[in-house]
Amino acid sequence: MTEAAREASSTELEIRRLRWQCRRGMLELDHLLDRFLDLGYRGLSQAQRLAFVRLLGEQDQRLSDWFMSRTQPPDTELSDLVRHIVEVVRERHGG
Amino acid sequence: MGIPTRHFDALIIGAGGAGLNAALQLAGADLRVAVVSKVFPTRSHTVAAQGGVNAALANVLPDSWHWHMFDTVKGSDYLGDQDAIEFMCREAIPTVYELEHAGVPFSRLDDGKIYQRAFGGQSQNFGGDQAARTCAAADRTGHAILHTLYQQNIRARTHFFDEFFAIDLVRDAEGVICGALVLEIETGEPLLIESKATLLATGGWGQVFRTTSNAHINTGDGAAMALRAGIPLMDMEFFQFHPTGIAGKGMLITEGTRGEGGYLINKDGERFMERYAPRAKDLASRDVVSRAIVTEVKEGRGCGENGDYVMLKLDHLGEAVISKRLPGIRESSQIFAGVDPVIEPIPVFPTAHYAMGGIPTDRFGRVAMPAGHGSEEVVVGLYAAGECACASVHGANRLGGNSLLDILVFGRLAGKDIIEYVRENPYQRAADSASLEQAMGRLGRWEQRGDGPTVAQLRADFRKCMEDHAGVFRTEEIMTEGYNKLCELRERLPEVRLTDQSKVFNTARIEALELENMMDVGMSIAVSALHRQESRGAHSRPDYPARDDQSWLKHSLYYREGDRMDYKPVRTKPLTVESFPPKERVY
Numbered sequence A: 001m002t003e004a005a006r007e008a009s010s011t012e013l014e015i016r017r018l019r020w021q022c023r024r025g026m027l028e029l030d031h032l033l034d035r036f037l038d039l040g041y042r043g044l045s046q047a048q049r050l051a052f053v054r055l056l057g058e059q060d061q062r063l064s065d066w067f068m069s070r071t072q073p074p075d076t077e078l079s080d081l082v083r084h085i086v087e088v089v090r091e092r093h094g095g
Numbered sequence B: 001m002g003i004p005t006r007h008f009d010a011l012i013i014g015a016g017g018a019g020l021n022a023a024l025q026l027a028g029a030d031l032r033v034a035v036v037s038k039v040f041p042t043r044s045h046t047v048a049a050q051g052g053v054n055a056a057l058a059n060v061l062p063d064s065w066h067w068h069m070f071d072t073v074k075g076s077d078y079l080g081d082q083d084a085i086e087f088m089c090r091e092a093i094p095t096v097y098e099l100e101h102a103g104v105p106f107s108r109l110d111d112g113k114i115y116q117r118a119f120g121g122q123s124q125n126f127g128g129d130q131a132a133r134t135c136a137a138a139d140r141t142g143h144a145i146l147h148t149l150y151q152q153n154i155r156a157r158t159h160f161f162d163e164f165f166a167i168d169l170v171r172d173a174e175g176v177i178c179g180a181l182v183l184e185i186e187t188g189e190p191l192l193i194e195s196k197a198t199l200l201a202t203g204g205w206g207q208v209f210r211t212t213s214n215a216h217i218n219t220g221d222g223a224a225m226a227l228r229a230g231i232p233l234m235d236m237e238f239f240q241f242h243p244t245g246i247a248g249k250g251m252l253i254t255e256g257t258r259g260e261g262g263y264l265i266n267k268d269g270e271r272f273m274e275r276y277a278p279r280a281k282d283l284a285s286r287d288v289v290s291r292a293i294v295t296e297v298k299e300g301r302g303c304g305e306n307g308d309y310v311m312l313k314l315d316h317l318g319e320a321v322i323s324k325r326l327p328g329i330r331e332s333s334q335i336f337a338g339v340d341p342v343i344e345p346i347p348v349f350p351t352a353h354y355a356m357g358g359i360p361t362d363r364f365g366r367v368a369m370p371a372g373h374g375s376e377e378v379v380v381g382l383y384a385a386g387e388c389a390c391a392s393v394h395g396a397n398r399l400g401g402n403s404l405l406d407i408l409v410f411g412r413l414a415g416k417d418i419i420e421y422v423r424e425n426p427y428q429r430a431a432d433s434a435s436l437e438q439a440m441g442r443l444g445r446w447e448q449r450g451d452g453p454t455v456a457q458l459r460a461d462f463r464k465c466m467e468d469h470a471g472v473f474r475t476e477e478i479m480t481e482g483y484n485k486l487c488e489l490r491e492r493l494p495e496v497r498l499t500d501q502s503k504v505f506n507t508a509r510i511e512a513l514e515l516e517n518m519m520d521v522g523m524s525i526a527v528s529a530l531h532r533q534e535s536r537g538a539h540s541r542p543d544y545p546a547r548d549d550q551s552w553l554k555h556s557l558y559y560r561e562g563d564r565m566d567y568k569p570v571r572t573k574p575l576t577v578e579s580f581p582p583k584e585r586v587y
Helices: A003-022 A027-039 A046-056 A060-067 A076-089 B017-028 B065-075 B082-102 B141-155 B221-228 B286-298 B315-325 B329-336 B402-424 B433-447 B455-469 B476-495 B507-531
Strands: B005-013 B033-037 B159-162 B164-171 B177-184 B190-200 B239-246 B263-265 B310-313 B346-355 B366-370 B376-384 B554-559 B564-569
Touching: A003 A027, A003 A046, A003 B507, A027 A060, A027 A076, A027 B329, A046 A076, A060 A076, B005 B017, B005 B177, B005 B221, B005 B402, B017 B033, B017 B141, B017 B402, B033 B164, B033 B190, B065 B082, B082 B141, B082 B402, B141 B402, B164 B190, B164 B221, B164 B433, B164 B507, B177 B376, B177 B433, B190 B221, B190 B402, B190 B433, B221 B507, B239 B286, B239 B329, B263 B286, B286 B310, B286 B346, B315 B329, B376 B402, B433 B507, B455 B476, B455 B507, B476 B507, B507 B554, B507 B564
Parallel strands: B005 B033, B005 B190, B033 B159, B190 B376
Antiparallel strands: B164 B177, B177 B190, B239 B346, B263 B310, B310 B346, B366 B376, B554 B564
């Protein structure tokens, strides 16, 4: 197995472990987190991936507040990640 | 079989408001209580309940539990059981004060009393002026309640099995339910939990419809377990569609938007609710507003390229009101609909929101089913509470603010009844090997290899079919076609194969088990809806447009075996007051 293939396989294993953590109590979070896991997670740096895991450990209401811009995450790493997730997942057109 | 086994006095499946409130009663009485939850408990769907809890506290406007009862009976389109409704409306007041004392941070008036908001379907003096009955902790009441209950359960040493998926109920040699087989999601290993009493509190099943406000976890697991145990599901045709979901996505735009002065318009800019509910307008009962929206769309007055939604107008409220009173609505609209409601209206359409029906219970949470000759008997040792249950307080249509109330009141009462039951039945029963093998068979089935349709394919076809054929508008033709399609889909289910057979964190296997549950529950909705030849509450039949109390003032019961229907009478006699006889519902 090449280095690249090993890395890809380890990423897929991470995604598998994180998938259930993206199951939340609110549809909005399911949509944002689950879609981001498919659309954006593979493009994250190692540090960003760790931040994503940290994000998943937060309470639903808190996450909802951050995504809905009602409050700000406590550090820039999480703020940047929240902005990035919204950017990757958000609708581009009306309706 | 060598399956690891644990023993508890009580097993609670589901960790939302109903399950946690029941668990708290049990743990407080020093019973050994296990709570099984497929996600971490504070990720239960109760967290998404924004609205609040109804209770006739009369803090803002005059009120009484009797008016609350009237509104709930009327809202139910007279299908709710009036004894259970009286009980719930009376219990609402001490329930809210109990939560306040437990630490739930309700929003306050200037005088320090709990703030109460006006919601659709609330009236003073038996159908008079608008009442203000809903107590809320800002727009995060569900979160506040769930966290308060979870923390108290931790303190009371409730044993949590987090990220365990319940496969099926198990019975002893005499056929008495004595626990459940569960699966640890991380390891993929089964665990048998034997218990003296078992409470199903698994929440709703909005995921059976393609457009829903429900989280992905809401797949009707407990209701399907009950069906497989031979227990019927009651009043399943009554599914509430929240009038304002983000079109095409399902995310909820809270009823509070209309409470604060937002209103619906069609493509001509007409405020059409004035035609459908001249008095209450946009604050009319949810089923009335949902049907009005679908009627506008069906009659060609829908907005957008395909004319398949209407608009919710908020811009006249101004940015300050939207930000202060309706936090999150602007961002939600921007992220999921791509519009800014401060500038332009939000595209909305009814979204599958709440199941009025469920596992039939009495007012103590005991599962009850027909025993022949019109009598009923309790299913020994089995309880249900919350959205998965049907104590019959919502009938054909639930009022806003009554769902949190339902889970809190009946979760608590089920807990109290289980305490009595366990005292009288102190011996542990052992699961019969045949029952256990049957439950294990559900898991073994997904180890079959080979080619076949995928879970995702069948799931998408099924949810589309439910939306098209068992949604807001229902005719004989549409539903018969739907039933036939559902039968075909059900026949395809055994052909479905998993490509990934591994055990560790195999969420594909969980999704397969959820699909089985959803298809059983979906079928119960479709069959019950097809048989009810009248329009009542959330069940609207253009081919039978009137409510028919002569033939249909009765509860539906769907049995999985043979898709069989049975019926039982509505309990029209309250506990202490006069009955509210059926009247036409006008708002």
